[in-house]
Amino acid sequence: MAREKIQIRKIDNATARQVTFSKRRRGLFKKAEELAVLCDAEVGIVIFSANGKLFEYASSSMKDIIEKRSMHSKKILLDKPSLDLNLDNCNFESLRKTVTEETQQLRKTRGEDLKGLSIEELQQLEKTLEAGLDRVLEKKGDKIKERISGLEKKGLQLKEENTRLRQQMELDMSTVGKQVVTDPENGLYEDGQSSESVTNASHSGGPQDYDDSFDTSLKLGLPWKESNATMMQ
Structure with a gap:
């Protein structure tokens, strides 16, 4: 008679769930051991139960297997470009294409490359x-x-x-040029001079008495003092 297929879902009964966990865990470890022996593979399995209890199996050393797995992950990260790098490359290609198109349009506006x-x-x-x-x-x-x-x-x-x-x-x-009499009775002008001083100043510049000796000295070409002394002798 064929074995009945069990529906894969969480077992509600705690006791039945614990029994199934123990059976399946032992079967998994047995299959892992067979795989390691038959294929000369390094196998490591880590299991935490619902209660947080740790169960593990390693064909060699669990520490060596974990370190080898970590080194392999780092190598994959180094060999495979990151997502940011891929995005940068995409942005660079897009910008380069835009610059090329704008350069061609600029050349056309200059009357170049119209073919x-x-x-x-x-x-x-x-x-x-x-x-x-x-x-x-x-x-x-x-x-x-x-x-x-x-x-x-x-x-x-x-x-x-x-x-x-x-x-x-x-x-x-x-x-500056305005001349106004400030005291008409005394005849004082704005500059402080009396009318008499102004009159004398105006007459002081008149012609002097004619001096024959001075005229004679000029005609002879002699200094005025010498000619005057000769005439007195």
Whole structure:
């Protein structure tokens, strides 16, 4: 009679579960031992029961098997590129492709490398260049208007400053050249001189009495003192 197939699921009865664990554990260790002997393999098995009890089997030394497994895992990590490295490579390829495409487009906008373009592509390129030129001209016009506005404002400021300086200079000149009598009774002027001193000063510059000796000395080419002394003798 064929053995009935057991459904693989957790055994609810604790006693039956413990009995099944013991039987299956012994059978697993026996199969591991057979595999190690028949195939000359290193086999290590570690089992923790539901209660946390440790059961293990090793065909040689469990420590050596664990160390060999750790070294093998490290070697796999070194030989196999990491996920981050793969992502970096993908990003690099994507960036390189983008740079290549943008470089080709830039060359086309410069009028280079136009071979192989269809009429539609050339028309589209022409529209793109015209749109870009319009934006450049518009920006240039705005800059020119800003510069003109700044120069006009600066010119207005200079004009106002020039007017202020001219008024200040006229005020200073009128203050210096103005002659006003401050005391009409005594005849004193603004500079502190009397009318008599001013009159004398004006007459002091008049012609002096004519001196014949001085004229004679000039005609003879002699110093005035020597000619005067000769005439007195």
